[in-house]
Amino acid sequence: MNSAQNKHCQRARKKHILNRKIKFEKVMKLYYTPRSHFSRKVRILIDAFNLDVDLVDIGNVAEQFIGVFGPNPLMKVPTLIDKGVPVFDSDYIAQYLVQQFDSSDRFQVLTNDAKVLNARAVMNGVMSAEVELILAERSGIATDAYPRFDKIRGSISNGLDWLESRAEMFPNQPTYLRFHLNSMWDHLALYGLVSLDYPKLYDSVERLRTLTYVEKSAPR
Numbered sequence: 001m002n003s004a005q006n007k008h009c010q011r012a013r014k015k016h017i018l019n020r021k022i023k024f025e026k027v028m029k030l031y032y033t034p035r036s037h038f039s040r041k042v043r044i045l046i047d048a049f050n051l052d053v054d055l056v057d058i059g060n061v062a063e064q065f066i067g068v069f070g071p072n073p074l075m076k077v078p079t080l081i082d083k084g085v086p087v088f089d090s091d092y093i094a095q096y097l098v099q100q101f102d103s104s105d106r107f108q109v110l111t112n113d114a115k116v117l118n119a120r121a122v123m124n125g126v127m128s129a130e131v132e133l134i135l136a137e138r139s140g141i142a143t144d145a146y147p148r149f150d151k152i153r154g155s156i157s158n159g160l161d162w163l164e165s166r167a168e169m170f171p172n173q174p175t176y177l178r179f180h181l182n183s184m185w186d187h188l189a190l191y192g193l194v195s196l197d198y199p200k201l202y203d204s205v206e207r208l209r210t211l212t213y214v215e216k217s218a219p220r
């Protein structure tokens with residue numbers, strides 16, 4: 001091969017690598033874990049919208065090595081990367097996806113209804129409290145020996161009581177609020193840290209299971 005041919009080959013190889021990189025970055029990426037309930041809220045939307053997203057399983061969320069979580073400084077999942085730009089926090093990711101891919105907002109992600117936003121806050125609180133208990137135990141802390149963890153357990157059961165007594169707020173049609181409920185509930189059922197004697201919430205959760213895009217991401 002003469003030097004002109006050699007240069008031509010090098011240019012072609014560079015172009016090929018660049019094209020692959022551009023194509024790769026066009027696909028969105030979600031840092032998550034298969035059991036993460038916060039990630040699941042987002043994954044249900046991704047499946048409902050039939051989006052092409054690379055799922056990056058970060059492994060153990062108790063990990064303390066920042067690089068594992070992609071660009072998220074809080075060392076939590078989920079994080080979405082779109083065209084190189086990170087979006088943190090499940091509810092912001094949900095809003096971002098709707099703004100990009102669902103101008104009709106058919107699952108009412110962008111609602112300003114105070115009752116719905118309160119219910120989201122309570123569910124997020126229950127989910128975070130459960131993460132605290134699970135990760136404390138995973139780090140070797142006997143959570144039943146400390147009053148702090150009694151309060152955390154109490155906030156989970158108070159939160160669930162609060163939701164049960166307002167179960168009529170979960171509409172019949174699929175909405176993000178109901179995806180949120182199923183994500184929270186299935187995770188609580190999987191880890192079994194609290195009793196789940198909440199018949200109205202149970203009924204609402206079961207009714208949504210018929211949807212393939214909801215069940216696809218159920219934790220196992």
Ligand SMILES: N[C@@H](CCC(=O)N[C@@H](CS)C(=O)NCC(=O)O)C(=O)O
Nearest residue numbers: 036037038061076077078089090091
């Ligand atoms: N507010 C965050 C909470 C995310 C979160 O707590 N994720 C859990 C996994 S489900 C996590 O990564 N926890 C790691 C830790 O707390 O160290 C969101 O909505 O995305």
